[in-house]
Amino acid sequence: MFNYESYLRLDKFPLIWCSGCGDGIVLKSMIRAIDKLGLSKDDVCMVSGIGCSSRLTGYVDFNTLHTTHGRALTFATGIKMAKPRLHVIVVTGDGDATAIGGNHYIHAARRNIDITVILFNNFIYGMTGGQVSPCTPKGKRASTAPYGNFENAFNISGLAQAAGASFVARATVYNAVQLEKLIQRAIERKGFSLVEVLSPCPTAYGRRNREGTPVDMILQQKETTVSVAAAEKMSAEELEGKIITGVLTDVERPECREEYQKLIDSFRKEG
């Protein structure tokens, strides 16, 4: 059996996560991915914002920084600039990254700085009790949208792709094996890499939207997602209401810090 314990701060247990929350599955997948890559714990720096998902940094035995709501990516950018050796991994929620931190999110992707982002998308602000998020699908209920959300939702992965990220993938907690592999590839890929994980929140989202039990919510992910390969063979009508999972972008692009270094080096040579 895989030994998770050496990666955890067991004295911080029990977790704050509700039973049935998807976030624990992401935590385990992340740990397995880091283990497979053989990274030393001391070479990993995990940075999070604020939210249920962002609590993760309290539970893992890496260098960790729990920051303010929405700003994890800016703290992480500073860390990467100061300590380029570190594998900087940002853990964030849909609200954290695309509401209050939306600006930082697109700018970090635009710079293509070498940071891995694991974004837990549960379509809601879980920690504060289920208010509408920029990722709440239209028509779904939230505590600040008691009769249904009338706004359009963000396509989180699409934002990162459009802004210039090197690696973008979408995953589910239903397919935890794939999730682990995608996290592994995201860490390996130089530049801004995103794994958007659909992680059910039965407490603040599921109950209000009558999504059934936590198990129902996970099984529903199987029904509503299609792989990139399958999606290529489907018509626009068939894809209506489906969420595409797998690797959406994987390209070699100039990385922010390296470009900066090149500039500095060009002066050194001349001097």
Next chain:
Amino acid sequence: MKTILEGSQACAEAVRLARVQVVSAYPITPQTHIVEELAKFCSDGSLNGRFLCVESEHSAMAAVIGAAAGGVRTFTASSSQGLALMHEMLHWAAGGRLPIVMAEVNRALGPGWNLWADQTDSLAQRDTGWIQLYCADGQEVLDTTLQAYRLAEAVNLPVMVILDAFFLSHTWEPVDLPAQEEVDQFLPPYAPRFRMDTDHPQSLHGVAPIGVYMEMRRSMQLAMEAVPELLERIEEEFFARFGRRYGPVEPYLCDDADVILVTSGTAAGTARVVVDQLRAEGQKAGLLRIRMFRPFPVRSVHEVLKSALKVAVLDRNCSFGAGGIFASELRSALQGGNPVPVYSYIAGLGGRDITVETIRDCFALTRGTDRPAIESVWLGVKEELLK
């Protein structure tokens, strides 16, 4: 109509009764119940307004600034980190002379994430040009919110209605909910002095050269100076209609008191119990609750404290390097009045309970010490954790 309401609901009900047209907010514990209630009111039509669920507190304040500049009545609410994030816009709302009202739920700032009561968040905004009113119970939250619109629209300055996290925001109490017609008479529709008006186009919030900037700021100060008298008049009217009045400060058994404890927010409720106990024990103890912090009610405190021998101030906040904030304000306010010694105490930060014992300690230490310490005295600190 008497009913049982949570402090947050009392606030939301007041916003509904004030017929606010635009509410904008970003959720943060412990403010969430206020804005969730308002989101519901705006959707189901019990409030004919629009609720904007924006992407941050900075945007929330910016959105109400826009709405207020458009000439409508506005509201937002926040707390702690959210209020801190609004800081730039707080200056903007006041400098723009927009009568925005916000509820601010006093909660501790991080790091050291903490959801609980602490006044340092709102007090750190004291120089932004906002009127600040600190409430002690649910009824007062409702009444103060209604009064706040009258006050704000009269002086063209924004008002912060402040309530303690959980002790007030999440506590259910009997509250007298006034009838809409009564409120309408007390608070008529907002008639802006200036607004974006397409028939008379104007440019708002533009450049202010050296030749006028100082006068703009002087005018803000003059507006602040007019507040105490205005509040008195507004409260007079409020009292005539609803039978309740609070004042900028609320003295309790101060007339003959030799030692008076000054505090604010919900701690005042506990302090009142202690004053009763001490009176029963034969001590001449008094309590002065400060409700209005900005503008600081200098005349009122002079009046109430004029014959006290000692004053103890209990602060649930700290300005690092200076100490309790109400205490330092009070010390400077007392210049030129009774040269009474002011003893400063800090307790209850980050939601630690301010108990009857805490307040008894304040009185006992004040009585038992000849001269106040230069620095604030911290009560209930676990010294072993500081080693």
